Amino acid sequence: MKYVSTKTWPWPVLRHDSDDYGRCEFQVEITPRMVEGSTGVTFEADFALSDRAILDEVAKRKACYSLLISCSSTHYRDHRNSYDPRIVWPLGNGVLADRVEVTPFVVTTKEVVDFVSDNWHEDYEGMTFSLAAGAVLAMEAPYGYWIQTGDESPAxxxxxxxxxxxxxxxxxxxxxxxxxxxxxxxxxxxxxxxxxxxxxxxxxxxxxxxxxxxxxxxxxxxxxxxxxxxxxxxxxxxxxxxxxxxxxxxxxxxxxxxxxxxxxxxxxxxxxxxxxxxxxxxxxxx
Known part of the structure; x- marks a missing residue:
């Protein structure tokens, strides 16, 4: 999924540039660790989520933390899911090169019936949503990284x-x-x-x-x-x-x-x- 700051869903989604939610946050700290002498890299992502309703769905394993990595130079695109708020994802030499985008999500893994959160904007008061598997509950804007090719002299x-x-x-x-x-x-x-x-x-x-x-x-x-x-x-x-x-x-x-x-x-x-x-x-x- 491509991040579009103005995109709207039929249900509220927790993200920093939207007022669907108030009084809660979704933040992800991503650390890339390069393998010396190669383009291999391990991405470490630590998710911080404060909305109780979404956290409850993760605890029930009806939702999970997700990381999407895409690289146009190598045509690589894949995601990794976890019920734990930390994802460690090693990628070998040659998998990524040049610009890489890493996008964090929280997505449903099963159907969620009558989902509701106390932190929703007042426009959603009294509403509930039934969501299919794969629905986005929270997302961050993509993080951009550059992966140096092995023969580059970085300076x-x-x-x-x-x-x-x-x-x-x-x-x-x-x-x-x-x-x-x-x-x-x-x-x-x-x-x-x-x-x-x-x-x-x-x-x-x-x-x-x-x-x-x-x-x-x-x-x-x-x-x-x-x-x-x-x-x-x-x-x-x-x-x-x-x-x-x-x-x-x-x-x-x-x-x-x-x-x-x-x-x-x-x-x-x-x-x-x-x-x-x-x-x-x-x-x-x-």
Missing amino acids: RTVFKTEEDDKQSPNEWTCDLNGDYVILRFNPEDYHRFKRARSRAVADGTAEYIMNGVYLPALVCVLSEVDRDADGYSHLRWFSALSDALARAGCSPIGSAGDLRRGVDAQKILNAPFGRMPFLADREDTS
Whole structure:
């Protein structure tokens, strides 16, 4: 089922952007745990439900907690049900890739006759509903995650470069509002950057490109996302960056200051300064 915030059912459904219910909540905390070196991931979902009528149906095993996982890149779509308010769902390497949506529900497993809740909106006063198996009782908006493919280098692949004729010469800017962080260059600078990057790959001086562009860009991104983690958490690059910080032993997003992030960016990029060939050494051997 696709989540549509304006969708209505013939019966009340507990969800955060609807007034079908009052004085109760349905919240789900979802934690993805990646398997190192692969696209394997285990999703851990902890359900918190406060409506007594729905809880009673779960206790009678006429309703259950449910997690729907879908991935358009691999055409995977499946759900897992549980009478326990915790679902742990391991998925192997190759099952998921790129964007994944995880949607929590509470659904009926059997016919429920004359269902009623004290928390319904007053518009439903005096009403009851008989629900068939599979009816939605509660749902959360889908959580979006990005699963990195095994051959991705998470630090640099969060970036893409574009030319922009509105960009001032000799400057670049970061656009953080897409699935990649876009570095925008003036057209002349863009082509100069591409030529320099090609030469750097060929002659082994790529670390200079990292220090001149990617390193300050990464510091900029880290500083910005620390200030507004919730505003960016749904984007592809956010999960890649979060994973890179964890692998480098750095503070998680939202918990470090700007000065510390300069060092963290160097760790994520695998100490590019320390690996740079010295120009003097090159001149001596030329």
